[in-house]
Amino acid sequence: MKKPENRPWKVLESEYVARKPWFTVRHERLELPDGTVVPDYYVSEYPAWVNIIARTRDGLFLLIDQYRHGLQETAYETPAGCVEPSDASMLAAAQRELLEETGFGGGEWRQLTVIAPNPATQNNLTYCFVATDVERLGDQTPDATEDLRLHLFTADEVLELLRTDSIRQALMAAPLWRYFYESRERPNK
Amino acid sequence: MKKPENRPWKVLESEYVARKPWFTVRHERLELPDGTVVPDYYVSEYPAWVNIIARTRDGLFLLIDQYRHGLQETAYETPAGCVEPSDASMLAAAQRELLEETGFGGGEWRQLTVIAPNPATQNNLTYCFVATDVERLGDQTPDATEDLRLHLFTADEVLELLRTDSIRQALMAAPLWRYFYESRERPNK
Numbered sequence: 001m002k003k004p005e006n007r008p009w010k011v012l013e014s015e016y017v018a019r020k021p022w023f024t025v026r027h028e029r030l031e032l033p034d035g036t037v038v039p040d041y042y043v044s045e046y047p048a049w050v051n052i053i054a055r056t057r058d059g060l061f062l063l064i065d066q067y068r069h070g071l072q073e074t075a076y077e078t079p080a081g082c083v084e085p086s087d088a089s090m091l092a093a094a095q096r097e098l099l100e101e102t103g104f105g106g107g108e109w110r111q112l113t114v115i116a117p118n119p120a121t122q123n124n125l126t127y128c129f130v131a132t133d134v135e136r137l138g139d140q141t142p143d144a145t146e147d148l149r150l151h152l153f154t155a156d157e158v159l160e161l162l163r164t165d166s167i168r169q170a171l172m173a174a175p176l177w178r179y180f181y182e183s184r185e186r187p188n189k
Numbered sequence: 190m191k192k193p194e195n196r197p198w199k200v201l202e203s204e205y206v207a208r209k210p211w212f213t214v215r216h217e218r219l220e221l222p223d224g225t226v227v228p229d230y231y232v233s234e235y236p237a238w239v240n241i242i243a244r245t246r247d248g249l250f251l252l253i254d255q256y257r258h259g260l261q262e263t264a265y266e267t268p269a270g271c272v273e274p275s276d277a278s279m280l281a282a283a284q285r286e287l288l289e290e291t292g293f294g295g296g297e298w299r300q301l302t303v304i305a306p307n308p309a310t311q312n313n314l315t316y317c318f319v320a321t322d323v324e325r326l327g328d329q330t331p332d333a334t335e336d337l338r339l340h341l342f343t344a345d346e347v348l349e350l351l352r353t354d355s356i357r358q359a360l361m362a363a364p365l366w367r368y369f370y371e372s373r374e375r376p377n378k
Contacts (some may be wrong), residue, residue, distance in 0.1 A: 001349055004254035007336060017207075023214075023231040026257045029350040030258060038334050056375035065193035069219060071234050075308060115359045117307060119257035119264060121211070126359065130353070145227050147196060153330050154220075160190055162367070170287045170304045172314065176364035178351070183204040 007033050017042070034081060046117075046124040050094040051080035051172055053179050054131040061158045062102050062134070063167075066148040076161055078153070078172045083127075090127040098131065102150050103140045107133035108176065112175050129174035155180075156187045196222050206231070231310065238315040239283040240269035240361055242368050243293060243323045250347045251291050251323070252356075255337040265340070265350055267361045272316075279316040287320065287334065291339050292329045296322035302364050317364035344369075345376045 013029040030038040054062040061105040067074045079101040087093035091109060113128045142148055152181045154163070161167045162176055202218040213234040219227040235351060243251040268290040276282035288294045300331045302317045332335055342350070350356045351365055 001353075001355065003355065004265060004338065004340075007256050008261060008263075009256055009258055020229065023216075023229070025212075027212075028258075032334065032336055034336065040209065041258060046269045061371060065198050067198055069198055069217075069316075070311045071305060071308040072197060073308065075195075076193060088333045113357075113362075115356050115362055116260060117359060118357055119260040119262065122259045125260075127359075132378045144225050145221065147221055147223065149193065149352070151193075157190060164190075165303050166190065166192065168304045168314075169308055170303075170306060170363045173302075173304055174366060174372050175213045175257060176362035177363060177370050181366050183368040 008032070008156050009038070011040050012037070014049070022046075031067065032044065042121065046082070046122060047054040048083040048090065048093075048124055048127065049117070050083060050090055050097055051078050051126060051175065052094050052098050052131055052161075053078055054098055054107075054128045054134045054177060056104070056139055056152065057133050060097075060152040060154060062104055062163075063151045063153055063158070064101055064148045065151065066146065068169075075169070076167050077169055078176070080172065091129065094127065094129045094131075098134070099137065100141050100143075101146070101148060103136055103138050104134040106148045107131050113178055114157070115171060115174055126171045128171075130175075131157060155185050159185075159187055195282040198222070198227070200228045201226070211235075232241055233310060233311050235271070235306075235313040237272040237279065237282075237313055238269065238306070238360070239272060239279055239286055239318065239319045240267050240315060241283050241320055242364060243285045243287055243291070243296075243320040244265055245341065246292075246322045246324065247287045249343060251287070251293055252340045252342055252347070252350075254340065255335065257358075264358070265356050266358055267356075267365070269286065269361065280318065283316065283320075285316045287323070288326065289330050289332075290335070290337060292327050293323040293324055294326045295324050296320050302367055304360060304363055306360055317360075319364075321370060344374050348374075348376055 010031040017025040026043045028041045083093040132151035199220040215232045217230045270286035272282040273336040301319045
């Protein structure tokens, strides 16, 4: 299917409001194709992100829980993180993050989908992978500012968490629902 | 299923970096349960957002395309917007946004899912609705800073756009994949 015709807005002015880790923001003055001016537009810059749907040989899903200060809640998530300059590829970044956050690795990997956290306010994409037949290679080695716990859940449990909005980070819910749609996996009752 | 135990971080200091429309940001100094201090944490504050999977009596989906300056691309999306103080409810906000962006309304409405744009960096949620049997009530009445075009697509076309990451805003891909998973609708070939 054809992409829509691109109708870019013109950047009249652009300056960085801040250039810090996790807070790099441009303020811009923009002009629409019809001449309308948007005096204050903000774009947050981030590196690419990755996340992983990982299953063991027994078909169990690796989820973690961690406190998320934006919503001030501790919730279930798939393993995820930022791509580092030292990562050779998106896949390598995803494999590193899975190992750090869960201690699991190996298995078969494929890229499932590339989605956008927010095409209006952010400049980055999230690369979502599926890893099957992963196995425990060692201990979790999270960053000092990560306080996360590992859980192994059945497909039925993950579907129940999705259905009740208990996995509600959109960047994780989208690939999980896609995965279940495409695998045709249904609750086993 | 049980929620994970909440392990909140302590706010040691908090101040607003900016309080503007689309750019309200708090800078905070946080302390983890183990005493580790995060000196620079940023939370963006936004109102609640809504988006809508809308289908006509013929089963066609209402999508729009618009330029998104974060990714500098014009892409397909479901109708969506911010909840306004004058909206009586999330449903009312969704119905207003659908009417403004497409000129369509009426039909049967239900809330499908409530997801988070980013639980780490944002304080808001997105309420996702499904509207069936909507009909054309008038013209589109977008805001002055919206340049959007309306498209009517079949379920097969929407699935193809999802599959090729041509609908890739995560807040829209998640409810669409959930909708197709739960409806068991499959490409008609």
